[in-house]
Amino acid sequence: MMVEGELLIGGRAMRGNNGTVHATDAASGERMAPAFGGAGMQELDEACRLAWGAFDAYRETAPEQRAAFLERIAENILALGDALIERCMRESGLPRARLEGERGRTVGQLRLFSSVVRAGDFLDVRIDPAQPDRKPLPRSDLRLRQVALGPVAVFGASNFPLAFSVAGGDTAAALAAGCPVVVKAHSAHPGTSEMVGRAVQRAVRECGMPEGTFSLLFDAGREIGQALVADPRIKAVGFTGSRAGGTALMRIAAARPEPIPVYAEMSSINPVVLFPHALAARGVQIAQGFVSSLVLGAGQFCTNPGLVLAVDGQDLDRFIAAASEALAQAPAATMLTPGIRDAYQAGVAALGSHDTVKLEARGKDGGATQARAALFSTDAASFRRERGLREEVFGAASLVVRCANLADMQDLLESMEGQLTAAIHIDDADHADARRMLPTLERRAGRILVNGFGTGVEVSHAMVHGGPYPATSDGRSTSVGSMAIQRFLRPVCYQDLPAALLPPALQPDNPMQVTRLVDGVVVPA
Amino acid sequence: MMVEGELLIGGRAMRGNNGTVHATDAASGERMAPAFGGAGMQELDEACRLAWGAFDAYRETAPEQRAAFLERIAENILALGDALIERCMRESGLPRARLEGERGRTVGQLRLFSSVVRAGDFLDVRIDPAQPDRKPLPRSDLRLRQVALGPVAVFGASNFPLAFSVAGGDTAAALAAGCPVVVKAHSAHPGTSEMVGRAVQRAVRECGMPEGTFSLLFDAGREIGQALVADPRIKAVGFTGSRAGGTALMRIAAARPEPIPVYAEMSSINPVVLFPHALAARGVQIAQGFVSSLVLGAGQFCTNPGLVLAVDGQDLDRFIAAASEALAQAPAATMLTPGIRDAYQAGVAALGSHDTVKLEARGKDGGATQARAALFSTDAASFRRERGLREEVFGAASLVVRCANLADMQDLLESMEGQLTAAIHIDDADHADARRMLPTLERRAGRILVNGFGTGVEVSHAMVHGGPYPATSDGRSTSVGSMAIQRFLRPVCYQDLPAALLPPALQPDNPMQVTRLVDGVVVPA
Incomplete structure (x- = not known):
C-alpha cells in the first residue's frame, strides 16, 4: 500500500493527529480513502528543525551528488508507474494523457535542474584578483558565489498535481539551489502528494542526503501552512494558487521579525x-x-x-x-x-x-x-x-x-x-x-x-513564468525554467580567503570547471 | 551661484514651497545659506510623471548612449571642482582627503557601470532556438533578456554625501539598468545634493536623454519621501540609513496596491x-x-x-x-x-x-x-x-x-x-x-x-555590500559593485517574435555582441 495517509518528516512516516484531509474523486465527488492525518505544530517544528539541521551539509554537497539526487527523484517518480497516474486521475479529474505528459514534464524539470547543477553557472562566480601594488590603496582578492537561501516552504498547486506540487518546479529549483524543502501538500491531491513524497524521501535515503532535506506535511486547515511561513528556520516560500492565498502568505512573511521572500504565482488573465x-x-x-x-x-x-x-x-x-x-x-x-x-x-x-x-x-x-x-x-x-x-x-x-x-x-x-x-x-x-x-x-x-497562446509553458533556459504584480508577488523571478534556481540564492563575497578555505567554486584552479567573471570578463569553463 | 536651494524637476529648477531645509555647518553647528524649499505633492507628482514618461525611451537607449551619459555625469561632477568639495566639507564635517577620495569613488562607480552597460552581460540573454520537428510537440523560439523595473526612488545616505547620495551607487545602478531616478536628497547635505543634481541634470540635457530621466527633491519633513515610495509610477526603492527609516519604507512599499522591492541598507555591527x-x-x-x-x-x-x-x-x-x-x-x-x-x-x-x-x-x-x-x-x-x-x-x-x-x-x-x-x-x-x-x-x-576589516568597500564585480535582514531588507542583492545593476531588472521572455520586432540584444545576428546562454551553453560575445 503506497498511500497510507502519513506525513513524511525527514526519514520517517507518521500519522498526523491534527484533523484529517480527504481526497475527493473529482468526477464523482465521492470521498476517497485513506484519511490523511493533518500535521500539528509538533510535526511542523520537527520538519523545520530537520530542514535547518540539514541545510549546511546539503547546500555544500558536490554538484555531482546533488545532480544525481535530482535524477534519482525523477527515477523514483517514474518507478511509481501507473499507480501514480491512476491515483492522480481520480484526485484531479485530469485525463490520463495530460497526466502522463505532466509526469514527463516533472521528470524533465528535475533533469533540467540536474544539468544546471552540473554546469555550475548558477553560482555566478566572480573573481577580482588582488592588486597589491595598486595606488593609492591595494586591492584585496575578492571572490563571489551564490549560496542557498535556506530551507524553503513549498505550497503545492491544485492545477499541476505533479509538475507544480510535491516534486514540482519550486521543489526542484530549491533542491538544485541547495535548499532543503518542506512541502505543504495541496489538499486536492493528497494521495498523489504522498506517493511523490515517498519517492523523494526514498531518493534522500538512497543518495545519502541529510535526512532533513525533504519533508511533506498535510494541513487540515490553514494554520500549519501559515505557521510554516512564519517559522524562523524557513527562508523563502514558493506558492502557486489564488491571489487571496498568495497575498495572505506575503503578509505573514513581511510581518516576521526577519521578513523573507515569497514567490507567489497568483492570477493572470493573459x-x-x-x-x-x-x-x-x-x-x-x-x-x-x-x-x-x-x-x-x-x-x-x-x-x-x-x-x-x-x-x-x-x-x-x-x-x-x-x-x-x-x-x-x-x-x-x-x-x-x-x-x-x-x-x-x-x-x-x-x-x-x-x-x-x-x-x-x-x-x-x-x-x-x-x-x-x-x-x-x-x-x-x-x-x-x-x-x-x-x-x-x-x-x-x-x-x-x-x-x-x-x-x-x-x-x-x-x-x-x-x-x-x-x-x-x-x-x-x-x-x-x-x-x-x-x-x-x-x-x-x-x-x-x-501568433500563439500562453498555455504550454516550455521548461527551458529562456522561459519566464512570472510577471509584474499581481500575476506574481515578485516580477523579478520566474517559477518555470532553469532561471528559477536564482530565486533561492543570495550572493556572498569572500575577501582575502586563503585558498585552503575557499569553497571549491572559488578556488584558484577552478576545480568545478565553472564559467567565471574575472575582472569583469566572462571566462568560460 | 551653484547652490540656489532649488528642486530639480526634469529639466527645470524651481523653488519648493512646502517648508524649508537648511544645511548645518557640521563643525560649528551654524545654519548655512541658502534655504532649500521643500517639495510639495505637486512637485513630487511632476517628478514622477516625468520619470514615467521618460521610462520607455530611456530604458531602450543604446548601450553606447547610456554609457556615455553615465560618463558625462562623472565628468560634470569633476567639473564642479573644489566648490563641491568645500561645500561638502562644511555640510558633512568630513575632511578634504576623504571627500576627494569619495568623489573619486563616485566617479569610478559611474564609470564602472558605464563599462557594465557597454559589455551588456547584465542583460542575461538566453536563447532556446525553435525546434519545429520536436515530438510530441514542437518547441517555440524563446528569447529572454532583462528589462528595467521602472522609475526608482533613491534616498541619499548621510554618511556618503557623494558616493551614496544623489549620483551615488543606487543612482548609478538604476540609471545603468535603464531606470529613471527620482532622488530624495538627504537633509544633512542639501547643497552638495543640489550641486551634484545639477551635474546630472546637465548630463541629461547634454546627452539628449529624456527629460524625466532624473529629478531631485528636498523634503522638509518625511511626507514627500513617503509619498514618493507610495507613488504608483515608482517601481523600486534604494535607501541607505537607519533601521527605523528602512523598515518604514518597507512597510509603505508592501502596503501599496502594487508592492515594490525596497533595497534598504540599514544596520550592521560587523x-x-x-x-x-x-x-x-x-x-x-x-x-x-x-x-x-x-x-x-x-x-x-x-x-x-x-x-x-x-x-x-x-x-x-x-x-x-x-x-x-x-x-x-x-x-x-x-x-x-x-x-x-x-x-x-x-x-x-x-x-x-x-x-x-x-x-x-x-x-x-x-x-x-x-x-x-x-x-x-x-x-x-x-x-x-x-x-x-x-x-x-x-x-x-x-x-x-x-x-x-x-x-x-x-x-x-x-x-x-x-x-x-x-x-x-x-x-x-x-x-x-x-x-x-x-x-x-x-x-x-x-x-x-x-585578516582585514570591513571598512573600505571595493567597487568592483565581485563585491557584495549586502547581507541577511536586518543588515539589509533584501539579502539577495548588493548595493555596491557591478552586480547592483541586477536589483533594478526583471526578466521578460519573447516567444516566436519575428526578428524585426526583437530588441537588439536578442536579434539573431547579435548586433550588441553580448554573451548569451544558447540552449544552456554560455556563448561569449
Whole structure:
C-alpha cells in the first residue's frame, strides 16, 4: 500500500493527529480513502528543525551528488508507474494523457535542474584578483558565489498535481539551489502528494542526503501552512494558487521579525491582442487556436487566455462567430475540485450578470458536476469602467473586448494589472503597430508571444513564468525554467580567503570547471 | 551661484514651497545659506510623471548612449571642482582627503557601470532556438533578456554625501539598468545634493536623454519621501540609513496596491572574530588595525567593526590593552550632523550603563561638539542575555566580548542578526577552526574577510555590500559593485517574435555582441 495517509518528516512516516484531509474523486465527488492525518505544530517544528539541521551539509554537497539526487527523484517518480497516474486521475479529474505528459514534464524539470547543477553557472562566480601594488590603496582578492537561501516552504498547486506540487518546479529549483524543502501538500491531491513524497524521501535515503532535506506535511486547515511561513528556520516560500492565498502568505512573511521572500504565482488573465491585418486574414484560424487553448485542461491553466482585445468591426464579428462555433463543440469537463468548479460557475454567472456583457457561446452541457466553457463580449468603455471584468475566472471562460482602435487597445492594456503572458496576433503589415505596443506589453507581462497562446509553458533556459504584480508577488523571478534556481540564492563575497578555505567554486584552479567573471570578463569553463 | 536651494524637476529648477531645509555647518553647528524649499505633492507628482514618461525611451537607449551619459555625469561632477568639495566639507564635517577620495569613488562607480552597460552581460540573454520537428510537440523560439523595473526612488545616505547620495551607487545602478531616478536628497547635505543634481541634470540635457530621466527633491519633513515610495509610477526603492527609516519604507512599499522591492541598507555591527593562534601571534598588530578601522571617518561607516569576539585570556587582555592604547590617541572628530553625534553619545552612554559592560578606553576629548571613540568589553553570558548590546551604535564605538571558547564564539554568531560583513583573523594553525565557522558566517553575512576589516568597500564585480535582514531588507542583492545593476531588472521572455520586432540584444545576428546562454551553453560575445 503506497498511500497510507502519513506525513513524511525527514526519514520517517507518521500519522498526523491534527484533523484529517480527504481526497475527493473529482468526477464523482465521492470521498476517497485513506484519511490523511493533518500535521500539528509538533510535526511542523520537527520538519523545520530537520530542514535547518540539514541545510549546511546539503547546500555544500558536490554538484555531482546533488545532480544525481535530482535524477534519482525523477527515477523514483517514474518507478511509481501507473499507480501514480491512476491515483492522480481520480484526485484531479485530469485525463490520463495530460497526466502522463505532466509526469514527463516533472521528470524533465528535475533533469533540467540536474544539468544546471552540473554546469555550475548558477553560482555566478566572480573573481577580482588582488592588486597589491595598486595606488593609492591595494586591492584585496575578492571572490563571489551564490549560496542557498535556506530551507524553503513549498505550497503545492491544485492545477499541476505533479509538475507544480510535491516534486514540482519550486521543489526542484530549491533542491538544485541547495535548499532543503518542506512541502505543504495541496489538499486536492493528497494521495498523489504522498506517493511523490515517498519517492523523494526514498531518493534522500538512497543518495545519502541529510535526512532533513525533504519533508511533506498535510494541513487540515490553514494554520500549519501559515505557521510554516512564519517559522524562523524557513527562508523563502514558493506558492502557486489564488491571489487571496498568495497575498495572505506575503503578509505573514513581511510581518516576521526577519521578513523573507515569497514567490507567489497568483492570477493572470493573459490578454490576447488581435491586430487588424492578422484578424482580417486569419480570424477564423486564430479563433480555432484560441478556443483550443481556452478549453485545454478545462481552462485550468495560469496562462489561460481570459481576455481578447481587438478593434470592433466585421472582422471581429467573424472571429467571435468562429470562436463561438468552436466553443459550442467543446465538451463539458470535470474540474479539479468541486470548490474550483463552484468558483468557476460563480465567476461565469457574475460575468454574465453585467448589463454590458453579452454571452456569445457556451460549451456543451455535462450536468451539474461538469464545467461548461463560456465566451463573452463587451465594449471597451464598459471594460474600462467595471473593474470586476478584469478578475480572473479560473477555468474555460474568456471575454472579448471590442475596442475603438489600436490606441484604445493599448490604453486598455496600460490600465491593466501585471500578467504572466500577453499574446499578440500579427501579420507582417501589423509590425509597425505591434512595435509601438511592445513597450506596454513588456511592462505588463513576463512573457510576450507572437501568433500563439500562453498555455504550454516550455521548461527551458529562456522561459519566464512570472510577471509584474499581481500575476506574481515578485516580477523579478520566474517559477518555470532553469532561471528559477536564482530565486533561492543570495550572493556572498569572500575577501582575502586563503585558498585552503575557499569553497571549491572559488578556488584558484577552478576545480568545478565553472564559467567565471574575472575582472569583469566572462571566462568560460 | 551653484547652490540656489532649488528642486530639480526634469529639466527645470524651481523653488519648493512646502517648508524649508537648511544645511548645518557640521563643525560649528551654524545654519548655512541658502534655504532649500521643500517639495510639495505637486512637485513630487511632476517628478514622477516625468520619470514615467521618460521610462520607455530611456530604458531602450543604446548601450553606447547610456554609457556615455553615465560618463558625462562623472565628468560634470569633476567639473564642479573644489566648490563641491568645500561645500561638502562644511555640510558633512568630513575632511578634504576623504571627500576627494569619495568623489573619486563616485566617479569610478559611474564609470564602472558605464563599462557594465557597454559589455551588456547584465542583460542575461538566453536563447532556446525553435525546434519545429520536436515530438510530441514542437518547441517555440524563446528569447529572454532583462528589462528595467521602472522609475526608482533613491534616498541619499548621510554618511556618503557623494558616493551614496544623489549620483551615488543606487543612482548609478538604476540609471545603468535603464531606470529613471527620482532622488530624495538627504537633509544633512542639501547643497552638495543640489550641486551634484545639477551635474546630472546637465548630463541629461547634454546627452539628449529624456527629460524625466532624473529629478531631485528636498523634503522638509518625511511626507514627500513617503509619498514618493507610495507613488504608483515608482517601481523600486534604494535607501541607505537607519533601521527605523528602512523598515518604514518597507512597510509603505508592501502596503501599496502594487508592492515594490525596497533595497534598504540599514544596520550592521560587523563582527570581528579573533582566532586563538592569530591572537597569540599578532594580537597587538591586529589591535592597531582594528582601531584604525574603528575610528576611520569618525566610525561613520556601515561596515564599522562594532563587535569583537575572542576567547578570554591573557592574549585577549593584551589585545584589549593595545587597542585601548591606540584608541586613547584617536583624536576627537566632528560627526556628520549634530543629531548623529547626539545619537552616538546616547548609544555610548547606554553601553556604558550596563553593569556587565566595562569601559576600556575613550578617544581624546574635543569638547561637547566632537565625538570621542569608545571601547567596551563584556562577557559572553552578558552579551547573550542583554539584547541591547547588539544594537548598532553608529560611530567609533566597539564592544569586545570575552568568550569561553571557540564553540561559545560560534554560538554567539549563530544567535546574531544578519550582518554586512564578518571578519576573521587567523593564522595557518587556525584554519581548521575557521573552516568549521565558515557556514555560520556565510549564513550571517554578505561578505567574509580574512585578516582585514570591513571598512573600505571595493567597487568592483565581485563585491557584495549586502547581507541577511536586518543588515539589509533584501539579502539577495548588493548595493555596491557591478552586480547592483541586477536589483533594478526583471526578466521578460519573447516567444516566436519575428526578428524585426526583437530588441537588439536578442536579434539573431547579435548586433550588441553580448554573451548569451544558447540552449544552456554560455556563448561569449
